Amino acid sequence: xxxxxxxxxxxxxxxxxxxxxxxxxxxxxxxxxxxxxxxxxxxxxxxxxxxxxxxxxxxxxxxxxxxxxxxxxxxxxxxxxxxxxxxxxxxxxxxxxxxxxxxxxxxxxxxxxxxxxxxxxxxxxxxxxxxxxxxxxxxxxxxxxxxxxxxxxxxxxxxxxxxxxxxxxxxxxxxxxxxxxxxxxxxxxxxxxxxxxxxxxxxxxxxxxxxxxxxxxxxxxxxxxxxxxxxxxxxxxxxxxxxxxxxxxxxxxxxxxxxxxxxxxxxxxxxxxxxxxxxxxxxxxxxxxxxxxxxxxxx
Amino acid sequence: xxxxxxxxxxxxxxxxxxxxxxxxxxxxxxxxxxxxxxxxxxxxxxxxxxxxxxxxxxxxxxxxxxxxxxxxxxxxxxxxxxxxxxxxxxxxxxxxxxxxxxxxxxxxxxxxxxxxxxxxxxxxxxxxxxxxxxxxxxxxxxxxxxxxxxxxxxxxxxxxxxxxxxxxxxxxxxxxxxxxxxxxxxxxxxxxxxxxxxxxxxxxxxxxxxxxxxxxxxxxxxxxxxxxxxxxxxxxxxxxxxxxxxxxxxxxxxxxxxxxxxxxxxxxxxxxxxxxxxxxxxxxxxxxxxxxxxxxxxxxxxxxxxxxxxxxxxxxxxxxxxxxxxxxxxxxxxxxxxxxxxxxxxxxxxxxxxxxxxxxxxxxxxxxxxxxxxxxxxxxxxx
Numbered sequence: 041x042x043x044x045x046x047x048x049x050x051x052x053x054x055x056x057x058x059x060x061x062x063x064x065x066x067x068x069x070x071x072x073x074x075x076x077x078x079x080x081x082x083x084x085x086x087x088x089x090x091x092x093x094x095x096x097x098x099x100x101x102x103x104x105x106x107x108x109x110x111x112x113x114x115x116x117x118x119x120x121x122x123x124x125x126x127x128x129x130x131x132x133x134x135x136x137x138x139x140x141x142x143x144x145x146x147x148x149x150x151x152x153x154x155x156x157x158x159x160x161x162x163x164x165x166x167x168x169x170x171x172x173x174x175x176x177x178x179x180x181x182x183x184x185x186x187x188x189x190x191x192x193x194x195x196x197x198x199x200x201x202x203x204x205x206x207x208x209x210x211x212x213x214x215x216x217x218x219x220x221x222x223x224x225x226x227x228x229x230x231x232x233x234x235x236x237x238x239x240x241x242x243x244x245x246x247x248x249x250x251x252x253x254x255x256x257x258x259x260x261x262x263x264x265x266x267x268x269x270x271x272x273x274x275x276x277x278x279x280x281x282x283x284x285x286x287x288x289x290x291x292x293x294x295x296x297x298x299x300x301x302x303x304x305x306x307x308x309x310x311x312x313x314x315x316x317x318x319x320x321x322x323x324x325x326x327x328x329x330x331x332x333x334x335x336x337x338x339x
Numbered sequence: 340x341x342x343x344x345x346x347x348x349x350x351x352x353x354x355x356x357x358x359x360x361x362x363x364x365x366x367x368x369x370x371x372x373x374x375x376x377x378x379x380x381x382x383x384x385x386x387x388x389x390x391x392x393x394x395x396x397x398x399x400x401x402x403x404x405x406x407x408x409x410x411x412x413x414x415x416x417x418x419x420x421x422x423x424x425x426x427x428x429x430x431x432x433x434x435x436x437x438x439x440x441x442x443x444x445x446x447x448x449x450x451x452x453x454x455x456x457x458x459x460x461x462x463x464x465x466x467x468x469x470x471x472x473x474x475x476x477x478x479x480x481x482x483x484x485x486x487x488x489x490x491x492x493x494x495x496x497x498x499x500x501x502x503x504x505x506x507x508x509x510x511x512x513x514x515x516x517x518x519x520x521x522x523x524x525x526x527x528x529x530x531x532x533x534x535x536x537x538x539x540x541x542x543x544x545x546x547x548x549x550x551x552x553x554x555x556x557x558x559x560x561x562x563x564x565x566x567x568x569x570x571x572x573x574x575x576x577x578x579x580x581x582x583x584x585x586x587x588x589x590x591x592x593x594x595x596x597x598x599x600x601x602x603x604x605x606x607x608x609x610x611x612x613x614x615x616x617x618x619x620x621x622x623x624x625x626x627x628x629x630x631x632x633x634x635x636x637x638x639x640x641x642x643x644x645x646x647x648x649x650x651x652x653x654x655x656x657x658x659x660x661x662x663x664x665x666x667x668x669x670x671x672x673x674x675x676x677x678x679x680x681x682x683x684x685x686x687x688x689x690x691x692x693x694x695x696x697x698x699x700x701x702x703x704x705x706x707x708x709x710x711x712x713x714x715x716x717x718x719x720x721x722x
Contacts, residue, residue: 233424236391241485242412242441251437255428 083312090306101313110289110297111317118293121208121279122272128212129268130261133219138253140220141227151224158217166281169210173197200290203283207291211278215271219264226260227253266329270322294318341402341415341492341525342367343388348397350383357383358549360397365542370519370526372540374533376572379546382497385529389418389495401493412441417486418495421502423478425470425485432457432466435484442489456488476507483518494526500535512539533573537561545569552690566692567685570618576646578618578683579657585615585684585694594684598652604680605696614687615694619677621646621660626667629676633657640664651675 046054083101085094105111140151157165172180173196181193196206230253238248276295279285285292285300292300294314302311343365350358358380365371373381386392387399390411399406406414417438425434435456436449444452457463460480470478479499486494496515500508516539519526530536536543537557545552545560545568553565564570570578583596585603592603592610594617601617626633626647633649636656640646647659647667657677667673685691 231422231424233420233422234426236389236411237418237420237424237485238426238437239391240389240411240416240418241438241489244412247441251426255426258428 079312079315082309083316085309087308087312088306089302089308092308094309097309101310102317105310105313105317111314113289114292114294114297115321117204117289117291118273118295120204121211121275121291121293122269124204124208125211125215126265126268126272128208129216129219130265132212132216133264134223134257136216137220137223137227138249140224154220155217157214158221160214162214162277163281165214166210166278169206169213169282170197173206197283198287200287203287203291207279207282210282211272211275214278215268218268222260222264223257226257230256262332263329266325266332270325270329273322273325274318294321340367340523342400343493343525343527344398344400345384345388346398346400348384348387348399349395350380350387350392351395356549358387358394361551363544363551363554365525365527368523368525370528370539370541372528372530372536372543373546374530374536374543374572375546375552376531380549381529381531381544381546384546385418385495385497385527388493388527389416390414415489415492416495417489417491417493418497419479419482419486419499421498423470423475423482423502425478425481427470430467430469431462431473431481431484434470434481435462435488438485438489452488456484459487460484475503476511479503479511487518487522492525494524496526496528498530499528501530501532508535515539533575537573545572547572547690550690563695564618564683564693566690567616567618567688568690570683570685570693574620576621576658576660578620579624580616580618580685581655582614582616582687585610585612587612592684596652597654599655601677601682602679603684604682606684606694607696610684610694616685616687616691618683618685619657619679620681621658623678623681624649624657624659625676625678626659626661626665626673629674631675631677632672633675635667635669635671635673637669638667649673649675 084096084098086097086101087094136154140147140154144150172178175181175193175195175198178193178196180196181190184190184194194202196202234252234256235248238252243251274295275293276299279291279293280296280299283291285296295318298311298314298318301307301314343363345361345363348358348361349356361380361384363384373384375381383392387394388401390406390409394407401414401416426437429437432453436453439449439452453466454463457466460483462477462480462484465473465477465481470481473481479502482499499515500511503511512535519539528535528539537560540557542554542556543560544554547568553560553569555563555565560569560573564573564578567580571580581596583594583599585606586593586595588602592606594601594603594615596617603617626649631651633651635647636650637648638645642664643662645661645664645667647661647665648656649659650656657675659675661667682695684694686694
């Protein structure tokens with residue numbers, strides 16, 4: 041209908057529009073659609089990684105995967121890791137943002153320094169933390185023993201639940217600055233008269249946090265939680281470098297299994313099936329995220 | 340109800356002093372407007388009364404309590420903000436009920452109180468809406484509701500109508516006057532809009548540069564401005580003010596400025612010859628008769644009246660307010676009378692004190708013949 045009533049000028053603009061978005065669409069297809077379809081396709085084959093020799097197996101990879109206990113334990117590990125580290129990131133992030141929002145000494149310096157963990161390379165960060173955690177010569181055990189809190193070195197990365205807790209803590213340390221930046225930016229836009237009105241209405245500091253600050257942070261927190269949940273869910277390098285999924289498979293999350301299947305067990309088809317399953321779970325996060333952000337845009 | 344007293348209140352921000360020893364006594368139940376240009380200290384004064392700023396020195400009294408050290412929530416005041424400051428995630432009803440909730444009023448009691456307040460402000464149909472679903476005028480009514488429900492001793496209003504359009508402003512102005520009449524509570528109203536101050540307040544405190552310039556009822560502020568600043572600030576269009584010299588003339592006074600010599604009404608005893616300022620309001624400038632001749636340089640017709648700017652000497656222009664739409668064109672030469680019995684004389688300087696006899700025009704009329712308003716003698720004519 042609308043195309044029939046288009047004026048020549050509108051048609052010219054429409055053609056120009058198509059021309060301008062064409063490169064983006066092509067790149068999108070090449071780097072997103074093609075690998076996605078290709079992974080889906082690959083997951084229907086049995087592939088030997090070194091030779092890429094393959095044979096069609098249909099949905100057999102998925103049947104095998106869902107029937108194995110490994111998938112479910114890896115999923116539980118992933119959820120524990122994601123929930124644990126995300127909660128800590130949010131709590132630490134909001135707390136630190138509130139502190140940095142106050143008129144404290146060296147505020148600018150503190151605001152820059154707080155970003156340090158986020159900017160540092162994961163490999164470097166993990167190396168440092170491994171030294172800190174080392175059971176023989178790590179500073180953490182040294183300090184704990186000197187303070188008399190423990191008389192035996194604690195094995196932080198080689199036993200459970202220590203390994204999972206350590207991974208979660210390092211993850212929270214590494215990524216909470218992201219929450220700080222986003223929350224701090226939002227805090228600075230909350231109108232001061234809201235706090236003043238609340239003070240006059242008789243609200244103390246805690247009431248002001250729950251009645252003014254937190255409701256104002258809601259939108260930004262939804263976005264942060266969604267984004268960080270997706271990123272934490274597929275976190276690979278930090279966990280792989282810190283524990284390698286161990287001890288045994290107790291910190292083995294889904295991305296680590298994908299890597300093992302592809303490059304240790306040389307089962308590229310199976311690895312693709314794991315990756316596709318992971319994507320299906322992530323899709324839930326994505327749908328929630330898109331709905332939340334779309335609702336916000338509509339208002 | 341409570342009176343409010345500022346006793347030599349000083350407020351400094353670092354090296355900048357916003358308020359230089361303010362003394363102000365507001366009577367119980369009075370509607371007082373704090374009026375002045377931006378940066379005059381009026382908002383600082385209100386915020387100190389609210390407890391959002393703390394005085395550097397001096398005392399602030401509400402009722403018979405010194406409130407300097409009390410947090411805002413314990414001062415028994417309510418405040419309405421220019422930006423409304425409604426809690427965006429709460430409904431209208433929750434916003435209005437919030438101060439009660441924070442004071443521990445049980446939920447069962449809050450409902451009827453909210454309903455009563457909403458009814459008074461015509462908000463009943465909007466109680467379930469969120470602030471962003473309301474117009475500016477409705478939002479400001481909700482803010483008023485949140486202040487009213489507390490039944491505080493003193494209402495503080497910080498430019499509450501500034502964000503509204505002209506029509507809504509005049510409507511809410513009338514509602515506020517009515518509200519004050521009905522509640523009889525002390526209200527302190529900050530504004531930079533003299534129309535609001537003149538129409539609403541029992542008394543106006545005019546401030547400039549952190550100092551109180553005059554504190555008097557609107558009619559007095561208009562008729563007998565305490566100094567040159569007040570004279571220039573109050574009135575639209577403003578008083579014509581000219582700088583010149585005060586000279587003794589016989590047993591009276593005269594004012595001389597570029598090519599003009601004006602005889603003056605009686606001045607206060609302490610008046611001395613020298614630099615001074617002469618002021619005259621537009622309604623005290625009459626066109627059509629008089630010893631002076633002027634050239635029309637601008638006419639602004641508003642329908643019911645016309646504002647005419649007339650040059651009566653080189654560099655000396657006066658503004659006249661003429662009823663209706665007179666047939667005047669730019670360039671016309673017209674006879675001009677300055678009703679000197681109603682003129683104002685101030686000492687030199689931007690805040691020069693009033694030199695007219697304090698008893699005002701009546702006394703001045705005594706000195707001159709009442710039947711023929713003083714005609715101004717002119718030495719020179721237009722170039």
